[in-house]
Amino acid sequence: MSLEELIEEERKAMKIIEEAKIEAEKIISEAKKKAEEILSKVTKREFIEARVKEEEKKAEAEAEEIRKKHEVEAEKIKSIAEERIQKAVDLVLMEVLKIE
């Protein structure tokens, strides 16, 4: 009676392992399928276009930063101190009136 019970239990154990192996195969097989999908997707036109679009957006954002940086610099130039302007005016006037 006890040996039979042990054999039965062993059968159950083997079943658990078998089921796990089936599940593991399923996991691996799904992963392989997904990997194939990933690899096939990259050669598809719409995916490439989407990626280019994404990179374009990034570049546009960088371009906007460049524009802003230049805008700040231009604003700085526009607000030159009066004394600098006066110094430049004095120089030009002196040269205009520097008559041989």
Place this chain on the structure above:
Amino acid sequence: MSEALEVIKSEIIKRSREEAEKIISEAKKKAEETINSAERKAEEILAKSIKPEIAVMRKRILGAAQLEGRKMILKAKDEAISKVFNIVEEKLRKIVNGEDKEHKYEDILFKLIKEAASKIDEKELIITSNEQTLAYLNNNLKEIENKLKNEGFEVKLKIENSPCNCIGGIIAYNNSKTKIFYNLLEGRLLKLKESLRGKIAEILFS
């Protein structure tokens, strides 16, 4: 005996469950590696195929932004430099109108005539200018001639009474008009616009 059997039974199930968990966990790990590897490979394929296209696109977009920005800065600098020249022009008008206490237009005018006499190097000079200057010259011609003589320029001055539209200064020429010397204030200012640009930029923006 029955108790020992139960222990063995439970041990068999426990070990089989552990083994099953190990199998599943290894499978998950392998699956993750497979997907990661595919993603890496996909990224490589993608990079290879669209890298040149992206590089061209980035160059176009960023290049345009750089150019636009540089234009913006150049425009701001140009405006600042123009502002300086506009102020100088306004100052010259004030000098000519006698509204500037630091500069006397009559003295400047004499120097401009003397320079013209020196450059043209003739016994007779014909001079023209704006209405206001011509009026002054008509009234002070002899005095100016004497002053020129004192400085070594024996020259007879004649006034061309057809005024030109200018801020001040003179245009001088010989009788045959083969030698013409433009010594107008705005002309002198215009000449300096290019030559002084660097110095002005240094004063304003350095």
